[in-house]
Structures are given as C-alpha cells and as structure tokens.
Amino acid sequence: MNKIFLATSLALLMGLSSGFSQATEVFSEEDLAAVAQLRERGLQGSGGFDVVEELTTLVGARLAGSPEDAKAVAWAQAYLTEAGFDRVWLEPVTFPTWHRNKEEAKITSPIEREMVTLALGFSPPTPAGGVEAQVVMLDDYDALEAVDASVVEGKIIFIRNRMERARDGSGYGPAVRARSLGARIAAQKGAVAYVIRSIGTSTNRFAHTGAQRFDVGVRSLPAVAISNPDADQLERVMALGEPVSLHIEVDAEFVEAYTSHNVIAEITGAKYPDEVVAIGAHLDSWDVGTGALDDGAGIGIVTEAGRLIKALDQRPDRSIHIIHFAAEEIGLWGGRAWAEKNKDRMNLIQVGAESDFGAGPIYSMRAKVSEEAKPVIRAIHEQLSPLGIAFDGWGAYGGPDFRPAAAYGLAAIDLRQDGRNYFDYHHTENDTLDKIDPQHMVQNATAYAILAWLSAQSPVKFGSGPDLIEE
Amino acid sequence: MNKIFLATSLALLMGLSSGFSQATEVFSEEDLAAVAQLRERGLQGSGGFDVVEELTTLVGARLAGSPEDAKAVAWAQAYLTEAGFDRVWLEPVTFPTWHRNKEEAKITSPIEREMVTLALGFSPPTPAGGVEAQVVMLDDYDALEAVDASVVEGKIIFIRNRMERARDGSGYGPAVRARSLGARIAAQKGAVAYVIRSIGTSTNRFAHTGAQRFDVGVRSLPAVAISNPDADQLERVMALGEPVSLHIEVDAEFVEAYTSHNVIAEITGAKYPDEVVAIGAHLDSWDVGTGALDDGAGIGIVTEAGRLIKALDQRPDRSIHIIHFAAEEIGLWGGRAWAEKNKDRMNLIQVGAESDFGAGPIYSMRAKVSEEAKPVIRAIHEQLSPLGIAFDGWGAYGGPDFRPAAAYGLAAIDLRQDGRNYFDYHHTENDTLDKIDPQHMVQNATAYAILAWLSAQSPVKFGSGPDLIEE
Numbered sequence: 019m020n021k022i023f024l025a026t027s028l029a030l031l032m033g034l035s036s037g038f039s040q041a042t043e044v045f046s047e048e049d050l051a052a053v054a055q056l057r058e059r060g061l062q063g064s065g066g067f068d069v070v071e072e073l074t075t076l077v078g079a080r081l082a083g084s085p086e087d088a089k090a091v092a093w094a095q096a097y098l099t100e101a102g103f104d105r106v107w108l109e110p111v112t113f114p115t116w117h118r119n120k121e122e123a124k125i126t127s128p129i130e131r132e133m134v135t136l137a138l139g140f141s142p143p144t145p146a147g148g149v150e151a152q153v154v155m156l157d158d159y160d161a162l163e164a165v166d167a168s169v170v171e172g173k174i175i176f177i178r179n180r181m182e183r184a185r186d187g188s189g190y191g192p193a194v195r196a197r198s199l200g201a202r203i204a205a206q207k208g209a210v211a212y213v214i215r216s217i218g219t220s221t222n223r224f225a226h227t228g229a230q231r232f233d234v235g236v237r238s239l240p241a242v243a244i245s246n247p248d249a250d251q252l253e254r255v256m257a258l259g260e261p262v263s264l265h266i267e268v269d270a271e272f273v274e275a276y277t278s279h280n281v282i283a284e285i286t287g288a289k290y291p292d293e294v295v296a297i298g299a300h301l302d303s304w305d306v307g308t309g310a311l312d313d314g315a316g317i318g319i320v321t322e323a324g325r326l327i328k329a330l331d332q333r334p335d336r337s338i339h340i341i342h343f344a345a346e347e348i349g350l351w352g353g354r355a356w357a358e359k360n361k362d363r364m365n366l367i368q369v370g371a372e373s374d375f376g377a378g379p380i381y382s383m384r385a386k387v388s389e390e391a392k393p394v395i396r397a398i399h400e401q402l403s404p405l406g407i408a409f410d411g412w413g414a415y416g417g418p419d420f421r422p423a424a425a426y427g428l429a430a431i432d433l434r435q436d437g438r439n440y441f442d443y444h445h446t447e448n449d450t451l452d453k454i455d456p457q458h459m460v461q462n463a464t465a466y467a468i469l470a471w472l473s474a475q476s477p478v479k480f481g482s483g484p485d486l487i488e489e
Numbered sequence: 490m491n492k493i494f495l496a497t498s499l500a501l502l503m504g505l506s507s508g509f510s511q512a513t514e515v516f517s518e519e520d521l522a523a524v525a526q527l528r529e530r531g532l533q534g535s536g537g538f539d540v541v542e543e544l545t546t547l548v549g550a551r552l553a554g555s556p557e558d559a560k561a562v563a564w565a566q567a568y569l570t571e572a573g574f575d576r577v578w579l580e581p582v583t584f585p586t587w588h589r590n591k592e593e594a595k596i597t598s599p600i601e602r603e604m605v606t607l608a609l610g611f612s613p614p615t616p617a618g619g620v621e622a623q624v625v626m627l628d629d630y631d632a633l634e635a636v637d638a639s640v641v642e643g644k645i646i647f648i649r650n651r652m653e654r655a656r657d658g659s660g661y662g663p664a665v666r667a668r669s670l671g672a673r674i675a676a677q678k679g680a681v682a683y684v685i686r687s688i689g690t691s692t693n694r695f696a697h698t699g700a701q702r703f704d705v706g707v708r709s710l711p712a713v714a715i716s717n718p719d720a721d722q723l724e725r726v727m728a729l730g731e732p733v734s735l736h737i738e739v740d741a742e743f744v745e746a747y748t749s750h751n752v753i754a755e756i757t758g759a760k761y762p763d764e765v766v767a768i769g770a771h772l773d774s775w776d777v778g779t780g781a782l783d784d785g786a787g788i789g790i791v792t793e794a795g796r797l798i799k800a801l802d803q804r805p806d807r808s809i810h811i812i813h814f815a816a817e818e819i820g821l822w823g824g825r826a827w828a829e830k831n832k833d834r835m836n837l838i839q840v841g842a843e844s845d846f847g848a849g850p851i852y853s854m855r856a857k858v859s860e861e862a863k864p865v866i867r868a869i870h871e872q873l874s875p876l877g878i879a880f881d882g883w884g885a886y887g888g889p890d891f892r893p894a895a896a897y898g899l900a901a902i903d904l905r906q907d908g909r910n911y912f913d914y915h916h917t918e919n920d921t922l923d924k925i926d927p928q929h930m931v932q933n934a935t936a937y938a939i940l941a942w943l944s945a946q947s948p949v950k951f952g953s954g955p956d957l958i959e960e
C-alpha cells in the first residue's frame with residue numbers, strides 16, 4: 019500500500035480522535051525491521067560515550083572563538099569523516115566573542131574572605147586593581163528592576179535568588195534573567211559592579227558562568243557569579259548588620275569577530291536526497307570544566323545515532339544530517355547561521371531535533387508538526403515508547419540551535435531529558451566526563467536513531483514552512 | 490544505696506555474663522532525671538550549629554600557625570567565656586608548620602590540560618618555574634614501595650589508587666598512606682615530584698590536601714593531589730599510549746615553630762573537682778574551605794553538650810572539660826600537648842571522647858575502660874540507645890586528639906558517626922557550612938551531653954592509667 023495515501027487517510031480519520039495510530043499502518047515492514055535493529059544495536063552500543071570521551075579528553079573545554087574551538091572543529095571533521103558518513107563538510111559561522119583572563123571576588127569588610135567566582139560571559143573588565151564598594155543585596159531580577167537608583171549608585175549589587183531544581187529544568191528560566199540581563203540594568207542605575215548567586219542547583223563550591231546579552235554600544239558592568247556556598251556566606255555576613263564591602267576584579271577581553279564552523283555529516287537519502295532530517299548538538303562549550311554534559315553528551319548521542327543508522331543495510335529515504343553546531347553558548351550563532359542558510363528551503367527540512375540537556379534519560383517526546391503529520395508522530399512515539407518515553411503533546415522547539423529556524427517554520431521534535439541534576443554541573447569547572455552515566459547515553463542515542471530513521475522514512479512531510487511559523 | 494558499692498557488685502556479677510545492666514541500678518534518680526532533661530533540651534536545641542556557623546562565618550579556614558589560627562583561639566576563648574562556663578583558659582601548644590603560596594599541575598604532553606590541584610601539607614617548593622618530566626603511573630603505595638628506582642628516576646610519580654566509600658571511613662587508612670608517606674619514598678628512588686589522586690570519595694572537581702609525615706632532615710619531594718576527575722583525565726591520557734609529561738609547581742614555606750593554644754572550658758565538679766571528663770574537638774582546620782565539617786561541627790557539638798550540662802540545675806560530680814584542640818591537622822599537636830600535660834595525673838582523667846568525623850549521625854558507641862567500669866558503660870549506652878546508637882564493643886581510641894594519651898592509658902569512648910559522605914568534603918575547598926545537616930548535630934550534641942554527664946556521675950572511675958596501656 020502506498021504509504022503517503024495511508025498516512026493521509028489516517029490523518030483525516032484521526033483529525034477529531036485522540037490520535038490513535040499504529041506504526042504498522044504508517045511504516046513498512048522493512049522500516050520497522052530496521053527500527054528493531056536500531057533498538058537492539060543501540061542498546062548494546064556505546065551510546066556515543068566513546069565520542070564524548072574522546073572529545074573531552076583530547077580537546078577539553080572549547081569556548082567559541084578560542085584556540086580549542088578550532089581544535090574541536092578539526093576533531094569533529096576528522097572524527098565524522100573517519101566514521102564513514104557519506105559527506106562531511108563545514109559551514110562558516112561568524113560571531114563576536116569574549117575571553118576571560120582572570121576574576122576575583124572577595125569580602126573585604128567587616129571580615130575578609132575570598133569567594134569562588136567566575137566572570138559572566140561578555141563582562142567588561144574592571145580597572146586594573148579592581149573595584150571596591152559597599153554591597154547592596156537584592157532578592158531577584160524584579161527587585162533590581164524596581165530598585166531606585168539612589169539606593170545602588172556607587173555600590174556593588176548582589177542578587178541573591180537561587181534557581182529551583184526541576185526535572186524539566188524549568189527553574190532555570192526565571193533565575194537566569196538575573197544573569198543575562200542584570201548587569202546592564204545595574205549599569206543604568208549607577209552601580210559599579212554586579213554580582214549574582216550562581217544560577218545552579220548544586221551546593222558544591224563552583225561558580226556558574228554563562229552568557230549575558232550583549233549589544234554593541236550598550237553599557238554594562240563588570241559582572242561575576244559567586245558559588246552557592248559563597249553566596250550563603252555573603253548573606254550570613256550581611257545578616258551581621260554592619261555595612262559589607264566587596265572587592266571585584268575582572269580581566270577579560272571582547273573579540274569583535276571570529277569565524278568558526280558548523281560541522282555537518284550526511285547520510286544521503288536514497289529517494290529524496292534533498293530532504294533533510296536534522297539532528298544536532300553543539301560542539302562549543304564554556305571555558306571551564308570540559309563541556310562533558312554541555313554539550314559533549316549531545317555530540318556523542320547524535321553522532322552515535324548517525325552511526326547506528328549508517329550501519330543499517332537500508333539507506334534512509336531522506337538525507338539525515340548530524341550537525342555539530344558552533345558557538346551556541348555565546349548566542350546561538352551556529353543555529354542562527356543554519357537557519358539563515360536554510361530559510362529559503364525550509365520546506366525541505368523534515369524536522370530539527372537537538373540534544374542539549376546533558377546525559378539524563380529521555381522521559382518524553384513532544385512535537386511541532388503539521389496536522390497531517392501527527393499520526394506519523396504518534397507512530398514514531400509508539401516505537402520510542404519501549405525506551406520509557408511518554409508522549410507529551412504538540413508544541414516543541416527542537417532545542418536551542420533549532421530555535422532560530424522556528425522563525426521560518428521549522429518542524430521540531432523535543433526528546434525531553436531528565437535534567438534534575440543537570441544544573442548541578444552546567445557551566446562550571448565540574449562539568450567533566452565522570453558526571454555522565456553511559457547507560458543513559460545508550461537510551462538517548464537509541465531514541466535519536468529511531469526518531470531520525472522514522473522521520474526519514476515518514477510517508478508525509480512534517481510541514482516545515484510558513485504554516486508552522488508561530489506569531 | 491551507695492553507687493560505688495552497687496556498680497562494683499554489678500561488675501563482679503556480670504564478669505561472665507553478656508553484660509546486662511540497667512541504668513536505674515547504676516545511676517541515681519536525680520542523675521537520670523537530668524539525662525531526661527538533657528535529652529529533651531538537647532533535641533530541641535541548636536545542636537551547636539550556631540557555634541559552627543559563627544566560627545566559619547567570622548573566622549573561616551584556620552590552618553594551624555596562620556593568622557586565622559590566632560583569630561580562632563581568640564574567638565573560642567571569648568565564645569566559651571561568654572557562654573558562662575566556670576573557667577576558660579588557654580594551654581600553649583608549639584609545633585612546626587607550613588603554608589602554601591601557590592600550586593599548579595598540568596599535563597603538558599601529548600595534550601595540554603590544567604588540573605585542579607592542592608599541594609600536600611609540608612610539601613617543599615619546586616624551583617621557581619616548576620619541574621617538568623615524564624610521568625610514571627603506579628597503582629598504589631605498595632607499588633611505590635616495590636618499584637625499582639631505575640623506573641622512576643628523574644620522573645614524576647603518579648599514584649592512582651582511590652579510596653573506597655564506607656560508613657566508618659575505613660577506606661581512608663589504606664589510601665592515605667600514599668599521601669602521608671609516599672613523597673619521601675619517591676624522593677629516595679630519585680623521582681622529581683610526586684602526584685596522587687585525591688584521597689576522597691567525591692567525583693567533584695576538588696583536590697584533597699592533608700598532612701604528610703614530616704621529620705627534620707628527611708628529604709622529600711614537591712607533592713600535590715589532583716582532583717578525582719583530573720586523575721581520571723590523566724589516566725585516560727596515559728591510556729593513549731604515548732609518553733605523558735606533567736608540569737608541577739609548588740610554592741610553599743616551612744615554619745619552624747609556632748605557638749597556638751588548646752582552649753579549655755570547665756564545668757567544675759561538685760564532688761571531685763580534680764577528676765575530669767574530657768570531651769573535645771579540634772579548632773584548627775586545613776587552609777581551604779571553611780573547616781565546617783572538619784572540625785567546626787565537632788566544636789559545635791561538644792560546646793553545645795557543655796552548654797546543655799551547664800544549664801542543668803545539678804552540678805556534675807566530676808569536672809567536665811570542653812577542649813578545643815590546637816593543630817590537629819598537621820600532627821595532633823594539641824592532643825600531644827594535652828597528653829604530656831596530663832600524663833602524670835592520667836588516673837584523674839575519667840575519659841576522653843573527641844568529635845572529629847563531621848556532622849553525620851552517631852550510629853554506635855564503643856569504649857576502652859577497666860572491667861569494673863563496663864557495667865557503667867552499658868548503663869550509659871542504655872541512655873544513648875533512644876538516640877539510635879548501638880553498642881559496638883570494647884576497644885576505642887577516643888578520637889585523634891586523645892590518641893597520644895593512649896600511651897598513658899587514657900580511658901576512651903568513641904561515639905561513631907556515619908561518615909559515608911565525610912570524605913566527599915574533607916580537606917577540600919568544598920568543606921563549607923551548607924554541608925552540615927543541623928538535625929544530625931542535634932543528635933550528636935545530645936549524645937555527647939548525656940555521655941559526659943553520666944561519665945561525670947559514674948559510681949566508678951573508668952580506669953585511666955597504666956592498666957589501660959596497650960602494648
């Protein structure tokens with residue numbers, strides 16, 4: 019039976035239903051036999067742990083625009099070529115960047131205490147020797163927006179709010195505004211430096227770095243995060259009731275433009291080579307730790323998914339792209355470049371799905387696709403369900419590097435990972451290989467392989483294009 | 490009834506039995522009413538968390554011989570005086586010490602990678618600019634003893650063994666030999682520097698410092714510990730099969746003699762003021778973190794125990810000493826000084842018990858006492874049992890600072906804490922206040938209060954003196 023006819027009929031049939039479907043009515047026997055093979059081999063495979071092991075061992079941290087960025091790109095190109103994909107190529111990505119030389123934060127009065135700190139991305143330097151001033155503590159970003167300039171003028175601002183732990187990482191968004199937007203607000207109000215409690219869930223003594231929004235010509239302040247135990251200490255010292263002074267020193271440099279590359283490996287489609295299933299992760303990391311969870315794990319997961327599909331006897335109908343994105347951390351630059359490059363052929367991109375939330379197990383799937391494609395998504399989910407993956411509804415963004423393509427209507431699938439512990443390590447010195455459970459990567463890689471394979475074999479397109487653009 | 494007669498009879502009666510006893514047959518109604526009060530107030534109290542909070546907030550890390558050591562002694566003297574103990578005094582303790590200026594460890598070939606590191610206590614400095622050499626990896630201390638000098642001459646030795654996690658901390662002893670004794674063996678065999686995997690159970694990226702055995706005139710080597718994730722990385726790099734080189738730099742200074750003080754607070758005994766129940770903890774800490782678990786927690790626990798007893802309507806029969814020992818970390822100097830000072834009056838020391846294993850709950854009690862005192866110990870245990878404390882047999886050492894007094898036959902009691910997580914933090918930057926569960930301190934302080942109280946009220950002496958000296 020013609021797969022496209024079948025799926026279209028199913029879609030019509032199920033328009034008003036709850037969406038029941040069976041993979042056997044959507045996919046051919048051969049395609050499902052391949053799924054069985056992917057599942058079996060995937061679950062016996064490395065999950066891509068060997069990939070992240072090699073990347074973090076040989077390259078380590080790889081901040082976009084650093085010498086290690088170039089090493090990582092060369093490594094990825096060589097690794098994917100060696101792995102035998104049909105084509106491997108680089109696409110240039112140009113962006114502004116930044117690097118730290120050093121940072122220090124200490125309490126100078128009424129007691130003296132060094133604090134564990136990291137400058138936030140794009141922090142301007144302090145004058146040599148640093149700045150010292152009395153500190154004003156504020157509860158959160160909203161309090162910063164509300165505070166009168168007279169209260170903070172000439173002072174160092176400290177924002178004490180702490181992110182909440184949650185499986186889906188939902189504590190990050192509310193807390194991270196203090197990091198991404200706070201320093202420029204503090205600058206407007208006449209403060210002299212900006213300090214935040216680390217945006218992380220751990221009580222270990224690591225500071226959490228990360229990007230601040232950066233726009234040329236907008237004035238900001240030297241900005242650092244202090245570790246959670248040091249933030250606790252600062253709060254205790256403030257509770258003594260005397261004026262508290264801090265000394266903050268940052269030496270860092272802004273870099274106007276650097277060109278890195280998205281690295282793309284292709285398994286060329288047998289029937290529709292121009293149509294593309296895109297799975298990805300980002301190759302860059304912050305400059306501390308070794309970027310094992312963020313996002314070495316994702317690089318391993320999608321690379322292994324590609325290897326599993328390549329090893330099948332069958333070729334996919336559509337092409338499958340394994341994308342190692344550049345410069346995600348400092349502004350989604352790889353994702354932006356990819357969106358720009360593909361905006362006029364978005365209808366040829368079947369779907370985008372990025373793995374960028376560490377190495378926790380996938381617990382659910384959600385999708386943004388056309389109505390017509392929904393029964394296919396149900397059928398794909400049916401094949402993922404044995405891996406412990408629930409269906410989570412319609413609406414997805416595909417991960418940070420596919421978000422820029424949302425503006426052009428990219429169909430997207432999210433395989434949602436348990437991120438309960440992710441923000442214990444994220445953007446810290448402590449994001450190292452030992453934090454990864456290889457068994458969880460095995461589940462992830464197997465799921466991405468099945469997802470990519472069935473997306474490539476789908477009887478219908480998922481609907482990327484103007485219809486999927488959200489207002 | 491005369492308590493001494495009763496207990497003696499009981500002891501005779503129970504010489505051949507399994508040791509059944511009842512507190513009501515050993516202690517007076519008044520003494521047991523006081524226990525009930527200690528238990529009730531103790532469990533509603535702070536557990537001494539307020540004490541360790543103040544110490545770590547105001548003083549922080551306090552390496553023996555550092556300016557913070559003097560601050561800690563002044564703090565303790567003021568704090569104990571303010572708390573209203575009958576007498577508070579200082580006893581001088583003189584020792585050699587050491588301080589770090591900086592340390593660095595990196596892999597220089599075949600890849601470059603900074604490692605998180607701490608110099609080990611008493612490490613000599615490297616020449617300015619450090620030393621660089623090929624590394625030889627050995628499994629453990631035994632392998633170091635066995636290795637032929639020709640294998641390690643001119644090399645940097647790396648010992649890779651890792652301590653095992655255990656409730657009673659029993660993984661520490663076997664692993665720590667590599668730290669305390671390794672560098673001098675490595676020096677004898679002609680190596681140029683000495684590196685160990687951190688003696689700790691955590692996979693967080695903290696290095697673990699600690700003392701090395703130090704003897705004037707014995708040659709040693711610059712010695713550092715690297716964090717467990719960095720040790721993993723070094724092992725992975727070595728597994729690549731190429732020669733691996735490290736660069737090690739240590740700047741540190743030896744200090745020939747410094748005088749600090751044991752700080753002692755007394756609740757003076759009503760009947761036998763010259764007889765002393767000694768509970769203690771050590772006031773010094775390593776120079777990283779804030780010494781919250783090691784041993785701020787112990788300082789809080791025994792200080793709170795003293796406060797609870799002081800608040801009773803009754804006075805103890807014997808004196809109770811709350812001892813804040815000096816310079817434990819770098820060689821048990823406070824404990825040695827206390828033993829020397831008391832060696833000729835050991836028969837007047839009822840018992841020694843130190844809290845120095847973090848803030849985990851106490852799960853068992855063991856004792857080294859005379860035969861005659863064993864029924865009293867059983868009766869004391871009966872009163873501790875409602876706190877979840879099992880009896881663990883005969884044989885105890887009283888904690889590190891009472892160990893030197895073992896040579897003079899000190900009777901000792903161990904209240905054994907669950908130390909499963911202790912070596913995740915011990916001697917690292919990460920030993921901070923937030924690692925303490927105040928509820929566990931409450932159980933600890935209540936147990937020490939009951940133990941000290943009943944030891945002071947015991948109808949018999951516990952037997953300190955020549956009879957308890959072990960060969």
